[in-house]
Amino acid sequence: MIMKKITLSGVIIAGILLVSGLSCRAPKNDQTKDMTDRKWWKEAVVYQIYPRSFMDSDGDGIGDLKGIISKLDYIQSLGVNVVWLNPIYSSPNDDNGYDVSDYRNIMKDFGTMADFDAMLKGMHERGIKLVMDLVVNHSSDEHEWFKQSRSSRNSPYRNYYHWWNADKGKPSPRYSLFDVNHDAWMYDSTTNAYYLHYFSRKQPDLNWENPKVRQEVFDIMKFWVDKGIDGFRLDAFQFAAKDTTFPVLPQGYEKEFTKYYAMQPGLHEYLKEMNKEVLSKYDVMSVAEGAGNSFKDAHELVDADRNELNMAYAFEGVDIAKPEGYSVLHFKEVFSKWDSVFAQKGWLSIFLANHDQARLVSRFGNDDPKFREVSSKMLTTFIMTMRGTPYYYNGDELGMTNAGFTDIKDYRDKATLNEYQHQKNIGANMAEFMKQTAFSSRDNGRTPFQWNSNANAGFTIGTPWIKVNNNYKTINEAIQDKDPNSPLNYFRRIVKLRKDNPVLVYGKYTLVDKSNPDVYAYTRELDSRKFLILLNFRSEARTANSGLDLSKAKVLIDNYTEPTTDGKLKPFEAVVYQLE
Ligand code: NOJ
Numbered sequence: 001m002i003m004k005k006i007t008l009s010g011v012i013i014a015g016i017l018l019v020s021g022l023s024c025r026a027p028k029n030d031q032t033k034d035m036t037d038r039k040w041w042k043e044a045v046v047y048q049i050y051p052r053s054f055m056d057s058d059g060d061g062i063g064d065l066k067g068i069i070s071k072l073d074y075i076q077s078l079g080v081n082v083v084w085l086n087p088i089y090s091s092p093n094d095d096n097g098y099d100v101s102d103y104r105n106i107m108k109d110f111g112t113m114a115d116f117d118a119m120l121k122g123m124h125e126r127g128i129k130l131v132m133d134l135v136v137n138h139s140s141d142e143h144e145w146f147k148q149s150r151s152s153r154n155s156p157y158r159n160y161y162h163w164w165n166a167d168k169g170k171p172s173p174r175y176s177l178f179d180v181n182h183d184a185w186m187y188d189s190t191t192n193a194y195y196l197h198y199f200s201r202k203q204p205d206l207n208w209e210n211p212k213v214r215q216e217v218f219d220i221m222k223f224w225v226d227k228g229i230d231g232f233r234l235d236a237f238q239f240a241a242k243d244t245t246f247p248v249l250p251q252g253y254e255k256e257f258t259k260y261y262a263m264q265p266g267l268h269e270y271l272k273e274m275n276k277e278v279l280s281k282y283d284v285m286s287v288a289e290g291a292g293n294s295f296k297d298a299h300e301l302v303d304a305d306r307n308e309l310n311m312a313y314a315f316e317g318v319d320i321a322k323p324e325g326y327s328v329l330h331f332k333e334v335f336s337k338w339d340s341v342f343a344q345k346g347w348l349s350i351f352l353a354n355h356d357q358a359r360l361v362s363r364f365g366n367d368d369p370k371f372r373e374v375s376s377k378m379l380t381t382f383i384m385t386m387r388g389t390p391y392y393y394n395g396d397e398l399g400m401t402n403a404g405f406t407d408i409k410d411y412r413d414k415a416t417l418n419e420y421q422h423q424k425n426i427g428a429n430m431a432e433f434m435k436q437t438a439f440s441s442r443d444n445g446r447t448p449f450q451w452n453s454n455a456n457a458g459f460t461i462g463t464p465w466i467k468v469n470n471n472y473k474t475i476n477e478a479i480q481d482k483d484p485n486s487p488l489n490y491f492r493r494i495v496k497l498r499k500d501n502p503v504l505v506y507g508k509y510t511l512v513d514k515s516n517p518d519v520y521a522y523t524r525e526l527d528s529r530k531f532l533i534l535l536n537f538r539s540e541a542r543t544a545n546s547g548l549d550l551s552k553a554k555v556l557i558d559n560y561t562e563p564t565t566d567g568k569l570k571p572f573e574a575v576v577y578q579l580e
Contacts, residue, residue: 040081041231041285041310042347043505045384045495046131046391047080050355051088051110052096053448054394056460063448063459065106065115069122074477076126078397079495082285083123084131084233086355088116092142094202095178095414096446098133098235099140103220120228129230131285136217137236138203145216146204153191159210162196162244171246174198175254180418180425182254198239198261200414208240208270218277225278231285234309238290241266263292268300271308280307287349288312295341302346311389313349314338321363323439328537332520336511339387343508348388352379353396358444360393362402365572369474371539372399374572377490377559378535381574384494385524385533387509395449397491398480402444403469406434412466416441452478490559497557497576503529518542519569523579530580531556536569543568553577 055067065088068075075083087097090105097107106116123130139146148157153165164171164185171194176184178200185194186201196205206213221232241264253260279286291298291314301312316334320326342348353360361367365375376399383390405411408420416437423433438444443466450472451458457472469475480486498504507524512532520535521544532553534544544567555563558575569575 038502038506039310039347040129042389043499043502044082044129044285044389045080045498046082046084046349046389047075047078048084048086048354048391048393049075050086050394050446052086052465053446053459055449055451056462056464059460059462060109061460061462061464062109064109065111065119069115069119072119072122072126072128075123075128077492079492079499080392081127081499082129082131082230084287084391085133087133087135087235089135092140092202094140094200098135099138099142099200099203100135101140101142102144103139104223117227124228129285131231131233131287132224132229133235134217134221134232134237135235136206136220137240138197138199138205141202141204150188150190150195153193159207160213161204162207162242163191164194164196164246166192166194170194172248174246174249175257176200178203178415178418180421182422196242199236200418205242206240207244208242208266209244214270214273218274221274221278225282225284229284231287234286234288236290237271237288238262238267238292240270258290259293262290263297268306268308271301272306275307275309279309286310290315295337298338299341299346302342304345311347311349313351313391317350318352318354318357323436326364327517328520329515329517331537332511332514335386336509336522339509342388349391350383350386350388351391351393352383353393353445354391355393355445356442357393358440358442359400359402360396361399362404362439362444366539367399367401371572372401372475373487374559374570375539376487378537378572378574380487380491380494381533381557381559381576382520382535384498385504385531385576387505387507387524390498392491393445395445397488398450398475398477399487400447400450400475401469401471402439403447403467404438405441405443405467406438408434410467411437411441411443413442413446416443450476452476485561490557494557501529501531502526503531507531512546512548513544516542516544519544521546523548528580529578532577532579534564534567534569534573534575534577536571536573539571541568541570548579550577550579553579 052063054063055071056063057066088107088110089100090102091097091099091107106113120130145157145160148155149161171185174184176182176198184196184198186197187194197203198205239261249260286309288301288309291312298312298314301309320331352364360379361372361376365379411417447466447469448457448459448464453473456464457468457476480488503524503526507526510523513521518538519542522533524531532548536542550567556576556578560570560573563575
């Protein structure tokens with residue numbers, strides 16, 4: 001029996017992508033009727049790059065900024081217009097850059113500030129905006145602030161973090177996501193005190209109650225915006241506010257710890273202050289990871305009248321996929337519910353994968369060679385035709401699959417490695433743990449980008465920091481670029497379709513054929529235009545009963561070369577019709 005493992009997904013991974021500086025005017029009516037509320041970040045297609053695994057330019061086996069620069073033409077060829085880059089700041093890499101030791105410098109593995117400037121310039125020249133990860137719920141324990149803070153109880157930096165003097169006894173338990181013992185309090189003998197870390201021991205939580213900490217963060221944000229970046233993704237920010245009296249939490253709280261950690265009093269004030277001090281002064285976008293505990297929380301984060309953030313992402317959707325499969329009815333219900341929350345006001349982000357998840361096609365589709373391409377294109381169709389800003393993870397445009405490592409030695413993610421140790425310590429069934437890990441580990445989504453059939457998929461001439469997926473000779477960019485029907489070229493077409501048709505961005509969403517357990521069907525409507533999207537989530541043919549007249553419908557895109565014309569869908573078929 002494996003002890004219940006509380007995963008990152010759905011909790012931490014829900015990010016808020018904030019776009020700063022948009023003097024958002026709240027639409028008075030349904031957004032579908034108010035095109036005057038157009039914003040660049042609503043119309044964007046965001047492509048997420050995991051720099052460590054994208055392209056290595058110097059043969060050290062680690063992706064880097066020069067590697068990204070060498071692929072800017074490729075990124076442009078996708079048609080995407082925003083890149084969200086995972087953290088590239090100086091870091092000892094306990095959590096692949098989510099442990100920052102210097103917010104104003106570039107991680108040595110990734111290059112230099114000159115490389116950064118060249119990369120940003122190259123993106124802007126190609127009409128691509130850059131959104132950076134802002135990791136300020138915590139820093140690295142190797143950040144100068146923390147070194148000072150831990151050095152003495154009287155340090156001026158002491159209150160930059162959360163300390164509990166051991167003279168008072170042990171603090172009340174707090175759950176840590178990445179700690180081997182899931183204990184968020186780490187004892188430090190230097191000052192005979194415990195410090196708080198919701199993530200790993202090397203990621204101490206910053207104390208947002210301290211105005212100096214807030215000012216430091218705002219200055220860091222200004223530093224990057226002044227360099228010309230276009231927005232921030234606020235990592236784990238929903239956890240920034242804490243009850244610093246650290247009361248005892250009810251037994252079993254760790255099973256639903258977000259209820260106690262997320263959106264605590266003070267959070268909205270911090271965001272309002274950030275908006276006033278930084279975001280409102282620039283034309284940048286902001287997105288938060290995590291949308292709180294309720295629709296109300298989510299809405300309040302992004303309600304334009306509140307002057308906090310532009311967008312948040314919730315985890316309920318991405319968490320639906322399970323090793324044993326998932327219910328399409330549930331999938332439809334969750335995404336329909338979330339759409340309705342933002343139908344009048346506020347804005348949503350749409351995603352099914354990122355660096356904290358296993359691969360899109362392996363989790364939500366079918367990565368068997370027979371269905372891999374078609375199911376991957378079907379999922380891409382979903383992401384690109386929903387209301388909200390799509391966030392698309394690098395490699396998914398090729399239909400890259402889970403590596404599904406079976407040996408713990410192949411894993412690199414601290415969360416996975418520490419959890420492995422934890423499960424061992426409690427005597428869990430390790431075979432079962434490894435089976436689940438092969439499906440869900442974050443490392444599945446972090447294997448090197450598959451560029452071509454050369455050694456290491458063309459990612460590096462050195463030894464890659466994490467193994468390349470064995471299937472790189474059949475799944476890679478070079479092969480797919482030449483094939484007009486590849487997932488890659490399908491992605492390019494559907495990105496263009498979205499960009500050419502504001503109805504896919506702003507159009508009203510309506511679920512049709514609601515009770516169909518296999519097909520997801522919905523319409524998007526704006527002014528006089530109406531699109532119908534049919535998605536067969538099954539590996540067998542299925543029929544959609546949309547109740548709509550398809551006799552005059554025009555097929556705008558279909559993931560088969562011979563599209564359906566009557567709603568009878570082939571396995572994993574996806575079709576977008578224009579009805580009006
Ligand atoms: C969420 C990030 O997406 C994840 O990769 C990271 O491990 C945690 N936040 C901690 O920063």
